[in-house]
Amino acid sequence: MTSAKTLDVAHFDAFDDKSVPCIIDNKPYLTSSTYDVLDPHTSQLLWSAYCVQPVDAVRAVESAAAAFPAWRATPIALRREIFIKAIQILKSKQSEYTALSVKETSLPTATQAGEIFGTAKLLEELVYTADAALRGDVVESPTQKTFIKREPFGVVFGVAPWNGPFTLCSRAFSDAVMAGNTCVLKTSEYSPKTHIAVVQAFIEAGLPPGVLNIVHVSPKDAPEITELLISHPAVRKVGFTGSARVGSIIGQLCGKLIKPVLLELGGMCPLIILPDADLEAAVNAAVYGSFMKSGQVCMSTNTIIVHESIATEFIATMRAQVDQLRASTDQAGPLRGLFCPGAVKRVQKIVQDALDGGANIVAGSFDVDLEHNVMQPLVLDNVTKDMDVCTQELFGPVVTIQRFKDDQEAIDLANDNDYGLSASVYGRDIERATNIANGVYTGNIHINGPTFYSLAHAPHGGVKNSGYGRFNGAHGIREFTFAKVLTINEPRKYSL
DSSP states (O other): OOOOEEOOGGGOOTTTOSEEOEEETTEEEEOSOEEEEEOTTTOOEEEEEEOOOHHHHHHHHHHHHHHHHHHHHSOHHHHHHHHHHHHHHHHHTHHHHHHHHHHHSSOOHHHHHHHHHHHHHHHHHHHHHHHHHHOOEEEEETTEEEEEEEEEOSEEEEEOOSSSTTHHHHHHHHHHHHTTOEEEEEOOTTSHHHHHHHHHHHHHTTOOTTSEEEEOOOGGGHHHHHHHHHHSTTEEEEEEESOHHHHHHHHHHHHHHTOOEEEEOOOOEEEEEOTTSOHHHHHHHHHHHHHGGGGOSTTOEEEEEEETTTHHHHHHHHHHHHTTOOBOSOTTSSBOOOSSHHHHHHHHHHHHHHHHTTOEEEEEOOOEETTTTEEOOEEEESOOTTSGGGTSOOOSSEEEEEEESSHHHHHHHHHSSSEESEEEEEOSOHHHHHHHHHHSOOSEEEETSOSSOOOTTSOBOOEETTEEOOBSHHHHHHHTEEEEEEEEEOOOOOOO
16 A cells, blocks of 8 residues: 655745655645656656555545535636636746746747747636636526526546646646536646646645645556546546547546546648648748647648649748758757657658658658657658558658649548548638638638647537547536536426
């Protein structure tokens, strides 16, 4: 059995302490075991994270379950007030959050500095829309009054990935908590300290003990602990952001247990470029969507579907920009490396297989530094649909080129994969672009905007292997509630 202890929260600071505790009842919680968190470029030890064993995981759920009745009864106005204070704390410590995240992940400084404010916008949208999202309906008749209420589920188990360490961490619990649920959050093994720093802002803002408990899980224990948490009777809903492979496992388990689950999974996002597109804007969107965060985003552009009449000009214009980009270990650079050695080797193999099958590089270079997990951006042409580069989420700095003759072919190419998270269409004829957008089977599509384009006020999620359910704003809040019907009736006699 794990021997655990708690520390006074006043003596813990996620930005200063070398250890990374779990948090239960708003107090740092130390378990009997740890795992090492390594620098993604040097593999040197950054710090050790205390990881839960089954008894600790159960304690986190029981704490959240005990806190649920009081939090469910907390007025929405008070929940909003806590969120507003947390937003202020996040903004006031932008430099500290940025420095921590670029140390723990392979994301650039400029990107992470901007993500803080993107996270604030997502949280502000919850504050603005909470009242309307949770407002019920009343239907009256002469003999009956019907109240349709929005009720929180109870304890929600949330799982956050590393690649949006502020946005995706906060989103893993914020929609649910604003809706009146309590939450047990599993951090990413690659960014536990950044995630705990985000949670610390909410604790400092006044979030009551037990409403949000944080557990770190060693990679070797992840399948067992995750199944234990999902299977716990007090856990009433699950929210997962991550790969389609793991999402499928979680979805199957939730189906077996008849528990609702929100899955935001991977993508193979297409960018369609019509012959009348603003070429400069389209190239800019292609470079940004393909290589932001070195392609390690579920909304990254994986394939560019360009009209054959402008393909040569488009590639030449894109080459001029891509050839100027260089990935490195420099935190201040525009591109850094991938998050672990296995990720680099996977993408390297996919690219090599494509080249062996007849694809060719038309921009960038196939330059891989395995020692530091750095891979240079590249654009592949002459790919075929049987290649892994056209069927798998790449999650790296690689994008492919495909050509189309007519609008239906563009739609068919965009839909010819197992994912449906985000897409975009570039063209000056908005009616034509809209008709194409309507034919693409995806959760999000943007006309004259990049695939990597998340809106705080709009629901976010996918179809097919990209998952189901929606985060963000009023839709995200309602996602973590169920409709409960209460009727008041005039007494009358019922006949059999």
